[in-house]
Amino acid sequence: MHLLKNFILIVLSLLTSQFVMYYFIDELIVVFAASPVPYILGRFLLAFVIFGCFKFLMKEFEIESIYINLAMILYLVFLFSITLFRGNSKSTDSNFMPFNFLTYASEANLSTFTAAVLINMLMLAPLGAYLRIKNIKFAFSWQVILYGSLIIEGLQFFTKRGSFDVDDLMLNTLSGGLAYLAVGLIHKQIPKAQLSNSFRKSS
Incomplete structure (x- = not known):
């Protein structure tokens, strides 16, 4: 059954x-x-x-x-x-200025801008959730998320599949951190007996 x-x-x-x-x-x-x-x-x-x-x-x-x-x-x-x-990306111009994507918001239509931001916000969210499920401490987890985002941006830059963008780096890292915290809040709503058993099975 x-x-x-x-x-x-x-x-x-x-x-x-x-x-x-x-x-x-x-x-x-x-x-x-x-x-x-x-x-x-x-x-x-x-x-x-x-x-x-x-x-x-x-x-x-x-x-x-x-x-x-x-x-x-x-x-x-x-x-x-x-x-x-x-x-191959049409644009390989790197951006090292934080919050430059806000300037892009005034140039692009709202749906395109919103989609771009949401994609970046969701990019590393699963990684943050996974680290929380595995009971990895936040102090170490956010470093893993940051380095993961750096690897992605670096690959885009060196393979010419995109460009390095500090805004993407920030949004990706933020999304991973928020996902880590969100999973923690969800687990607080789970009965303690089931919670400990769930964590044990996921370790």
Whole structure:
């Protein structure tokens, strides 16, 4: 019965992921990606997230560590596929001035600006959430998030797939930190007995 329930949840997660990606997210990915890899990986990654949400809504807080680690590996491959398979960027001008994206807001339409900011805000959020689930201390976690963002910006710069942007660096790091704190707040709402068991299984 347990296997059947998980199978149904997985199928529902995949179908929901396909719907959301096709109608809402693919148009954002096309701005960055020149390969089908991010589209495929994105669907599986989103399906993992949806599956976790289903389990949470059903008050089944224990997700085995293997699924969490697999989702993290998939996320990292997805992240670097967007960075490396996006094609040559038309703009390779680096930005070292903080909050320069606010100037861009006055030049671009609102939807384009909002989409760009949201993408950067969500870029490293899964990493922050993963570090919190693994009980990694915040003092170390934010450094991992910062270095991760630096690696992404560096890859874009040196591979000519983009440019180094200090605003992206700040937004990516901020998103990871906020996700870390958000997961901590969510875990405070979980009954203590289930919480400790959930953390133990995720370690």
